[in-house]
Amino acid sequence: MTAGIDRQYLSAWKQAATHAGDSEPVQIWTQDGTYGGLDSGKLGIWGTVVGVDFDMCIADGACIDACPVDVYEWIDSPGHAASERKPFMPREPDCIVCRACEEVCPVDAVLITDPGDVEAAMAGADAAPAPAIAEAAATEVEAPAEAAATVAAEPAVAAPVWEPKPDVWLQRMKESLADADLPDTGMAKAKPLFKEIRKEALDSLSRGKEFIALVHNDKCIGCTQCVYFCNFASIDMIGWELETRTDAFESKKALIVEDTCTGCTLCVFACPVEAITMEARA
Amino acid sequence: MSRTEPYARTIPHPLFERMIINDAKTPDEAPWQPERQHEYGYFPGCVDFMDVEVKFSHLNKGDADHASIAAAAIKLMNAAGIDPLILDMNSFKCCGHDQLWQGQLEVFDELKAHNLRRMQESGIRTLVVTCAEGYRTFAVDYDLPGQGIQVEHITQTLRGRGLKFKSPEPVRVTFHDPCRLGRMMGEYDAPRELIQLVDGAEMVELENSREKALCCGVSSMMYCNDATKAVRKKRLDQGTDAEIQVMLGGCPKCYMHMQCLLNEERMDPGEHNHSFEMLDLMQFLSACLVEEAT
Amino acid sequence: MADDTGNLIGEYQQERQAEDAAERIGRRTEFTRETPRQAHSVLEASHVKGEPLYPHELVRDSVLTLYVTSILFFLAAFIPPPLHRAADPAAATAFPPPLPDWYLLWAFGCLKVAWDIEFTILGHHFFLMTAKVWGTLVQGMIIGMVVAVPFIDRALGYLIDPGPKEGMMDVLNSGHARRPIEDPVRAAIGVWGLAFVVMLSIYSINANIVLYYPAVTTAVLAGVTLWGPLACAGLTYLWLDRRRAEGARPQSDEERFDLYRNGITSRRTQRIYEFKLNRCYQCGLCDDICPVRTNEGEEELNIIFNTFQNEHDGVAMWSCITCGMCTAICPQNIEYVDYVLEQRAIALQGAAT
Numbered sequence: 001m002t003a004g005i006d007r008q009y010l011s012a013w014k015q016a017a018t019h020a021g022d023s024e025p026v027q028i029w030t031q032d033g034t035y036g037g038l039d040s041g042k043l044g045i046w047g048t049v050v051g052v053d054f055d056m057c058i059a060d061g062a063c064i065d066a067c068p069v070d071v072y073e074w075i076d077s078p079g080h081a082a083s084e085r086k087p088f089m090p091r092e093p094d095c096i097v098c099r100a101c102e103e104v105c106p107v108d109a110v111l112i113t114d115p116g117d118v119e120a121a122m123a124g125a126d127a128a129p130a131p132a133i134a135e136a137a138a139t140e141v142e143a144p145a146e147a148a149a150t151v152a153a154e155p156a157v158a159a160p161v162w163e164p165k166p167d168v169w170l171q172r173m174k175e176s177l178a179d180a181d182l183p184d185t186g187m188a189k190a191k192p193l194f195k196e197i198r199k200e201a202l203d204s205l206s207r208g209k210e211f212i213a214l215v216h217n218d219k220c221i222g223c224t225q226c227v228y229f230c231n232f233a234s235i236d237m238i239g240w241e242l243e244t245r246t247d248a249f250e251s252k253k254a255l256i257v258e259d260t261c262t263g264c265t266l267c268v269f270a271c272p273v274e275a276i277t278m279e280a281r282a
Numbered sequence: 283m284s285r286t287e288p289y290a291r292t293i294p295h296p297l298f299e300r301m302i303i304n305d306a307k308t309p310d311e312a313p314w315q316p317e318r319q320h321e322y323g324y325f326p327g328c329v330d331f332m333d334v335e336v337k338f339s340h341l342n343k344g345d346a347d348h349a350s351i352a353a354a355a356i357k358l359m360n361a362a363g364i365d366p367l368i369l370d371m372n373s374f375k376c377c378g379h380d381q382l383w384q385g386q387l388e389v390f391d392e393l394k395a396h397n398l399r400r401m402q403e404s405g406i407r408t409l410v411v412t413c414a415e416g417y418r419t420f421a422v423d424y425d426l427p428g429q430g431i432q433v434e435h436i437t438q439t440l441r442g443r444g445l446k447f448k449s450p451e452p453v454r455v456t457f458h459d460p461c462r463l464g465r466m467m468g469e470y471d472a473p474r475e476l477i478q479l480v481d482g483a484e485m486v487e488l489e490n491s492r493e494k495a496l497c498c499g500v501s502s503m504m505y506c507n508d509a510t511k512a513v514r515k516k517r518l519d520q521g522t523d524a525e526i527q528v529m530l531g532g533c534p535k536c537y538m539h540m541q542c543l544l545n546e547e548r549m550d551p552g553e554h555n556h557s558f559e560m561l562d563l564m565q566f567l568s569a570c571l572v573e574e575a576t
Numbered sequence: 577m578a579d580d581t582g583n584l585i586g587e588y589q590q591e592r593q594a595e596d597a598a599e600r601i602g603r604r605t606e607f608t609r610e611t612p613r614q615a616h617s618v619l620e621a622s623h624v625k626g627e628p629l630y631p632h633e634l635v636r637d638s639v640l641t642l643y644v645t646s647i648l649f650f651l652a653a654f655i656p657p658p659l660h661r662a663a664d665p666a667a668a669t670a671f672p673p674p675l676p677d678w679y680l681l682w683a684f685g686c687l688k689v690a691w692d693i694e695f696t697i698l699g700h701h702f703f704l705m706t707a708k709v710w711g712t713l714v715q716g717m718i719i720g721m722v723v724a725v726p727f728i729d730r731a732l733g734y735l736i737d738p739g740p741k742e743g744m745m746d747v748l749n750s751g752h753a754r755r756p757i758e759d760p761v762r763a764a765i766g767v768w769g770l771a772f773v774v775m776l777s778i779y780s781i782n783a784n785i786v787l788y789y790p791a792v793t794t795a796v797l798a799g800v801t802l803w804g805p806l807a808c809a810g811l812t813y814l815w816l817d818r819r820r821a822e823g824a825r826p827q828s829d830e831e832r833f834d835l836y837r838n839g840i841t842s843r844r845t846q847r848i849y850e851f852k853l854n855r856c857y858q859c860g861l862c863d864d865i866c867p868v869r870t871n872e873g874e875e876e877l878n879i880i881f882n883t884f885q886n887e888h889d890g891v892a893m894w895s896c897i898t899c900g901m902c903t904a905i906c907p908q909n910i911e912y913v914d915y916v917l918e919q920r921a922i923a924l925q926g927a928a929t
């Protein structure tokens with residue numbers, strides 16, 4: 001429904017040229033394999049892991065502001081119909097795949113592909129760039145991860161596991177609506193509003209490798225949003241005994257794993273109660 | 283020891299609320315005219331926003347689908363012979379219920395002024411809403427009946443229209459009364475009437491129902507903390523005690539909050555005891571609707 | 577994240593706590609709210625604070641008692657009462673006749689008004705009771721009616737809302753006390769009763785009155801006793817109805833907003849807007865049923881109590897989930913939920929300029 005960067009460009013488009021980056025060249029992709037230069041008016045998609053459709057780009061600049069690791073910088077594109085400058089990615093290898101730039105682009109001209117998925121994507125696999133955790137864990141039920149904070153014992157953080165909810169009636173409901181021809185309810189209005197907020201939020205957060213997220217336990221409500229959004233499987237849920245006047249039950253609260261946190265600020269943004277803040281690493 | 287700090291946290295959900303506040307402050311003076319006259323108008327409200335971008339998407343990996351509430355309501359209204367004008371979010375703004383209850387009167391007044399103007403331009407006679415909070419806001423805080431537009435909750439609109447429902451299999455359901463529909467507006471019977479119409483659904487009452495129904499615990503996106511979580515868990519426990527298979531809500535917010543707790547519990551497979559589904563009443567009825575052959 | 581309400585609320589709470597700690601005063605609150613549920617109560621409310629029995633009421637009552645006692649002592653010391661010869665019960669023809677104390681004159685009046693109940697139907701003579709008997713019985717009936725008012729009230733409540741009740745819902749809408757201005761009919765009946773008692777008392781001393789004012793005969797007094805109370809009742813009803821009409825004018829949005837901003841300064845307006853929390857008689861049902869209260873582990877998060885005491889340390893006000901169970905169960909139909917909303921609005925008005 002939304003126009004935007006061609007999500008299959010890694011397999012459908014052709015590698016046309018390269019442009020020098022800080023440490024590695026940046027690949028340029030076009031549909032027919034030809035590339036006429038920065039002043040040609042037709043630029044194609046630049047970048048492999050960090051893909052930006054320069055023909056769609058309107059130089060809003062949100063991506064540059066959003067990036068916590070400073071991948072982008074401006075490059076001039078004189079005479080281009082959409083804008084006279086573009087966000088070039090000379091530090092593409094630094095990308096931490098937080099997808100912040102993807103979220104804030106007002107014209108959806110950015111596509112981030114995890115470096116591990118690039119090969120498969122170029123071979124034509126149908127890789128939708130969703131957070132890997134949700135897809136994997138939704139279908140597997142391993143031995144439950146220990147609820148206690150014994151994370152340090154394991155070399156890699158076990159992905160949080162959960163059993164899927166029963167969804168018999170949900171599926172029935174979806175089927176019943178599948179072929180109904182229903183009018184629009186104005187959903188699309190939310191997207192630009194959201195992007196604006198996202199941009200404002202990113203402007204105000206400190207992010208990057210020198211920072212680490214910190215969860216305030218008195219505020220955390222255990223809703224697991226942050227876990228979903230962390231692209232680095234860096235958040236664990238630990239058990240917390242809650243006592244109320246009539247009930248005692250175990251709830252969960254989030255805990256950031258220090259080793260793998262990259263300071264991308266996605267969890268801060270995802271938290272509905274602002275229980276996560278960015279602190280400088282010691 | 284006297285508690286001097288609030289319990290955990292007031293939300294309001296920073297993103298969701300900021301979006302609405304920004305939207306409220308953005309003037310929208312463009313005139314709007316519906317193509318033709320409609321008697322009924324349907325206001326979907328922020329239900330879709332929650333689905334699309336507002337970071338409840340972990341609930342929306344397919345297992346909590348808010349936009350379908352609006353879709354189901356439209357489908358049911360069409361089946362009942364009503365052709366509503368969709369008061370969509372392109373021309374309307376959030377009803378402002380959350381802002382009002384959080385005390386942000388200025389934001390609420392701006393939203394109200396905008397929406398009232400649009401309501402008059404729409405030319406409808408009756409406003410139908412699927413959200414209990416919207417229902418109360420339009421009926422009481424906007425005082426639409428005082429301005430010539432009747433306000434109805436979708437359950438009130440659909441009852442008595444001769445709709446037929448059949449459940450594919452025998453199922454035990456219950457209805458969770460939303461605070462805004464039940465205690466604040468006094469409507470307990472319309473949803474139950476509709477559930478009784480479903481052939482094959484057995485309706486049971488939870489231990490606390492009608493006036494005594496337990497709140498879902500997060501009013502106007504204000505409060506989710508240990509205490510209110512206990513209320514919500516108690517509510518779900520009552521569902522288990524009543525041995526239901528589906529719990530039906532009357533408000534997308536109740537639906538969302540129950541789903542959130544159900545989702546959190548899935549983190550520890552087998553350690554919780556809530557194995558029923560949470561659905562909005564509209565979704566359930568849509569799945570059970572017996573379409574008349576035209 | 578800058579400029580979001582959540583942080584604002586937190587800051588406001590801290591500021592308020594600091595202020596309150598410095599000077600512990602209750603805050604004036606003004607609000608108006610018109611909802612469909614207030615069909616019986618047409619006035620909105622502002623601030624008349626309730627006070628606890630100890631120490632406020634006890635101290636006040638003690639002071640007044642001692643004051644009155646001291647006056648009595650003073651009078652007893654300097655103006656001794658005149659004492660004549662003892663009353664002679666055999667002096668049946670004493671004129672003017674002996675009278676009971678003033679507070680029992682009405683009973684005396686009942687006896688005077690009474691007549692022997694006897695009538696003749698179709699040549700048969702029926703004698704029911706003497707004047708003395710039914711004159712005495714009537715006094716018992718009057719006292720009985722006064723005692724029965726709460727029960728009558730409750731029965732009326734059941735009439736108004738006869739739905740099936742279970743558990744705590746028994747108290748809903750029954751035994752609902754109302755102020756005169758909210759129920760002019762009952763107030764008029766009450767005024768009639770009072771006036772009737774006063775008139776009866778005056779009637780009972782007809783013999784003494786006619787001594788000084790020959791024009792005021794027993795017949796005149798009888799007429800006044802019969803029609804006077806009715807007139808009083810009528811006037812009361814009309815006056816209350818008129819005042820109710822003044823106060824019941826629904827407010828426009830600008831007016832309501834102005835109240836928040838400028839506060840209610842006019843005394844007359846303050847009298848019209850009574851504070852509804854004043855109705856509370858501390859039955860404790862709301863406290864028992866509040867889901868936040870019953871589910872937290874400490875004793876102090878008492879939302880209802882804090883709102884009643886007008887102590888907004890911020891916790892209670894923002895902890896309320898506005899579910900409405902307290903309002904639903906309150907026998908006085910106090911709208912706590914609306915009150916919380918207004919408080920939040922006022923709080924943010926103050927903080928978010």
